[in-house]
Amino acid sequence: MDDRRLSKTLAHALRHAPWLYELELDADGWADLEMLLQALREAKTAFRHVSRADIERVLANADKPRYVLEGDRIRALYGHSLPGKVTHTPAEPPAVLYHGTVREALSEIRAKGLLPMSRQFVHLSAEGALAQQVAQRKGDAVVILTVKAADAYAAGVVFYPGNALVWLADAVPPGFLVFPAAD
Numbered sequence: 001m002d003d004r005r006l007s008k009t010l011a012h013a014l015r016h017a018p019w020l021y022e023l024e025l026d027a028d029g030w031a032d033l034e035m036l037l038q039a040l041r042e043a044k045t046a047f048r049h050v051s052r053a054d055i056e057r058v059l060a061n062a063d064k065p066r067y068v069l070e071g072d073r074i075r076a077l078y079g080h081s082l083p084g085k086v087t088h089t090p091a092e093p094p095a096v097l098y099h100g101t102v103r104e105a106l107s108e109i110r111a112k113g114l115l116p117m118s119r120q121f122v123h124l125s126a127e128g129a130l131a132q133q134v135a136q137r138k139g140d141a142v143v144i145l146t147v148k149a150a151d152a153y154a155a156g157v158v159f160y161p162g163n164a165l166v167w168l169a170d171a172v173p174p175g176f177l178v179f180p181a182a183d
Helices: 003-016 033-043 052-061 103-112 128-135 149-154
Strands: 067-070 073-076 097-102 122-125 142-147 159-161 166-169
Touching (some): 003 033, 033 073, 097 103, 128 142, 149 159
Antiparallel strands (some): 097 142
8 A cells, every 4th residue: 555645645535625535524623534444445446445554554654743543533633724614503505505426326315315324414515516526436327416405494404514615414305306317
């Protein structure tokens, strides 16, 4: 495993673009280590077998401390380019948001809507291109769903701003989703 590449990817995930890895950072920048490992495994073929030991090795061999690993949590010490701390205060979303998924998940989404699955929240994108980029980590047959966020909000669905590009929701019922015509 290329430790330099792993270190750069950690910086990207923990400092600059956690939403691309579907990571949720708490108000102090901590991420769940197992969720980070799973995201790295899904994001890059080179990290398909990344482990806690690999992360510990990168941290131990760094020329200066960049990350803190504490129990089952990890965070960057500095260098965040995130626009402020991640908060989970409910807010009115934009009229439309997007969610990228893979074709094989569509039947379950049609039946149940968007659910957080193993995460705390459903991740939604303010831009279709970002939803596409996130979904491509899940597979090749990518489908972008349009979320009628204003309608969902008016009906009582709670949304939380993650940052300028990402919104979170506890769940989104199927009636507020627009599926591509071919699907």
